[in-house]
Structures are given as structure tokens and as C-alpha cells.
Amino acid sequence: MNELYLLRHGATEWNRLGRYAGHTDLPLDIKELHRLSGAKDRLKGISFSNVYCSDMRRTGETLGEVRPDLSGSVILDARLRELHFGLWEGKTYDVLKTDRVYTQWLADPRRQSPPGGEAMSALEDRVRSFIQEELRSNAESSDDRGPVLIISHGGPIRVLITQLLTGRSFWDIDLPCGCLYLLRMDLNSLIRLDSRSTAT
Numbered sequence: 001m002n003e004l005y006l007l008r009h010g011a012t013e014w015n016r017l018g019r020y021a022g023h024t025d026l027p028l029d030i031k032e033l034h035r036l037s038g039a040k041d042r043l044k045g046i047s048f049s050n051v052y053c054s055d056m057r058r059t060g061e062t063l064g065e066v067r068p069d070l071s072g073s074v075i076l077d078a079r080l081r082e083l084h085f086g087l088w089e090g091k092t093y094d095v096l097k098t099d100r101v102y103t104q105w106l107a108d109p110r111r112q113s114p115p116g117g118e119a120m121s122a123l124e125d126r127v128r129s130f131i132q133e134e135l136r137s138n139a140e141s142s143d144d145r146g147p148v149l150i151i152s153h154g155g156p157i158r159v160l161i162t163q164l165l166t167g168r169s170f171w172d173i174d175l176p177c178g179c180l181y182l183l184r185m186d187l188n189s190l191i192r193l194d195s196r197s198t199a200t
Contacts, residue, residue: 002145002147002184002185002186003147003148003182003183003184003185004135004147004148004149004150004160004164004182004183004185005043005046005048005147005148005149005150005180005181005182005183005193006150006152006157006160006161006180006181006182006183007039007043007062007066007149007150007151007152007178007179007180007181008151008152008153008154008157008175008176008177008178008179008180009028009056009058009059009061009062009151009152009153009177009178010028010029010032010033010035010036010058010061010062010065010177010178011028011029011032011035011177011178012026012027012028012029012032012058012177013026013029014026014090015029015032015177016029016031016032017092018092018093018094019090019091019092020085020088020089020090020091020092021082021085021089021090022081022082022083022084022085022086022089022117022118023056023081023082023084023085023089024089024090025056025057025058026056026057026058027057027058027061028058028061028062028065032177032178033065035176035177035178036062036065036066036178038178038180038193038194039066039178039179039180039193039194040065040066040067042180042193042194043066043067043149043180044067046147046149047146047147048070048146048147048148048149049145049146049147049148050075050134050148050149051063051067051070051073051074051075051148051149051150051151052074052075052076052077052080052130052134052148052149052150052151052152053074053075053076053077053080053150053151053152054076054077054078054079054080054081054082054151054152054153054156055076055077055078055080055081056081056082056153059080059151059152059153060074060076062151062178063151067149070149075134077130077134079126079127079129079130079156080127080130080150080152080153080156081126081152081153081156082152082153082154082155082156083114083117083118083120083123083155084114084117084118085114085117085118086113086114086115086116086117086118087114087115087116087117088102088114088115088117089117101115123155123156123159124159124163127156127159127160127163128163131160131163131164135148154175157173157175157181158170158171158173158175160183161173161181161183161190164183164185165183165185165188165189165190166188167188168190173190174192178194179192179194180192180193180194181193
């Protein structure tokens, strides 16, 4: 397991409106499917050793848009879900920006959690568990070291990148909906593949 293709799901209506959608199970916004065209082109014809999605509707529908031929072999894993935003689910920055707890969370998400939601450490723990149990253990037990495709959400993908590569900062990773990265662990590199291709 040297190459990971990391795709953030396509946009939902809540993404378009700037609403927090952690564990709220939303479909893709049909008006925003064009955001997946770059990823669809780059993923065409690649033979993956494994394909993983979070168990949310928007990631499964994203796979159906970019590689429908892989829908029958996908492994759904709840550890790849977005952070649970609790009482902030469905709310926007403009609604929350005067909330003291929210501004504390923005300033230091490790010390403050969304009310009724999930701590950043819990997200990091479940992503770490996924890496250990699915990625590393499967790579060690198999001769098939082909690339892996992971379709998930902004938070878990950022955590994956920061846990697998050195010198990466969570908030410095540009990750809009439909964004596709290639992570090369042997080179400690991250390459944007969808609309613009830049090695970082």
C-alpha cells in the first residue's frame, strides 16, 4: 500500500449553502455533480486493490458517479465518517459566529468540541484505527500492493494525510467537494489530481 487516492465526496445542498453536515445523511446535489468531472477523468481505468467509502449516502453516490463499476466491491466503513457536529449540524458560520463555544472550537478544536458532538481526538482515533486495521494490516498480509481508493469527507481525509505524511498541517490542506489527491507514502508527497495538479 504505497499509493492512496483520496476523494472528498461531491457537494450536497448543505455544502452549497455552507451548512455543517457531519453525520447528517444527505444525498448529492444534482446541480453540483460537475464538481466530480475532474476526479472521474483521473480515476478512469485504474485497477484498485481495495475501495473504501464512509457509510454515508453522499460518499456512496460519489463512487457511483466517478466509478460505478466499483460499487459492488466497495468496503463501507463508519470510521471514515465526518466529525459529528452535534447541535451545529445544519447551521452555518453566519449563524454560529457569535457563539462563544463555536469561536473557541475554531481557535482550538482539540480543546473544545461541538456541543452534543464529537471531539477531534475521537475522529483522529477512528481514522488511526482504520489505518492500522484496514490499510497496514491488509498491505502486510497481501501480495497485492496496488493503489487504494478512499472516498470520505474533509475532516477524515485531512487526518489521514497528517497521520501518513510528515510535515502536514490539518488546516493547510485545500479540500473542496470533489477534490482528488494522490498520496505517495514512499515519496512523502501529495498531488492534487482533479482540476489542478500540484505536488506538495
